[in-house]
Amino acid sequence: MSVIEIKNLTKNYGGTKALDSINLTIEPNKIYGLLGRNGAGKTTLLNIMTNKLFPTTGEITLDGETVFENDKALNNIFYMMERNLYPEGMKIKEVFKWTKEFYTEFDTEYAEKLAEKFGLNINKKVKEQSTGYSSIFKAIVALATNANVLIFDEPVLGLDANHRDLLYKEILSNYIDNPKTIIISTHLIEEIADILEEVIIIKAGKVVLKKSVEELLSSAYTISGESSKVEQYLIDKKHIGTETMGKFKSVTVLENKKDHKLAMELDLEFGKAELQKLFISLTNS
């Protein structure tokens, strides 16, 4: 099942409220994007969810059981952290072995196959990994654990475009073969948009939005064409994210109803809104 309930969660660091009364239900077997600007509270939330940090107040449960100091619940959750917590002198293949001791369902064969796909040498030590390969080996460990809940904090840090693309594909195929709850915190929103089912946006320690990507994207659209005509179309319409190219312009309109008649008269074209643009508008100021 793996339902995660976050109730009234607050975390204060001295005078800083990193998390402010968060209430969230993470439903099983969905891929979530946890989005927020720098310092919004994403890592703090993930650290508390995985018992790396205690909240000031509040509770988190997995299928009704607390996750705090509860190995049984925590064994169902794997957290790929941005920081490296593996012993520096350990070889990657030893990391696989070590992980299997805690996550007994760890699939070594699958981890080795993924290592081959990414060109990761598993005989090399943790300290010998570049930033990109450090992300790669940690992501592979996460994918191979077979935990019911996988949490990724900035999984593509340092990865080149090809490896980022490959990792998104592997996350998706892992999910399709073996549905589970996946939470991905990232700043590369547009790249990940296609594999997300739901987004959770946090701003200054509060949840400002939790919605399916489909619903969010259908609440807006783009309109493009000759600048003056686009301007004419936009009269009385709430819009964001203007992009200008010579005498042409593309703008995101924050409405779900399109004025097809007017667009036709003005020779304008409709397009799909981008998650990143909506995110920027929701988290600005």
Ligand SMILES: Nc1ncnc2c1ncn2[C@@H]1O[C@H](COP(=O)(O)OP(=O)(O)OP(=O)(O)O)[C@@H](O)[C@H]1O
């Ligand atoms: N150990 C700490 N001591 C004091 N303040 C902290 C500590 N850790 C985080 N904070 C503060 O808590 C807030 C939330 O930080 P957090 O790292 O959770 O944000 P984030 O959304 O993960 O940011 P980023 O995208 O930059 O990684 C920030 O204001 C941060 O400065």
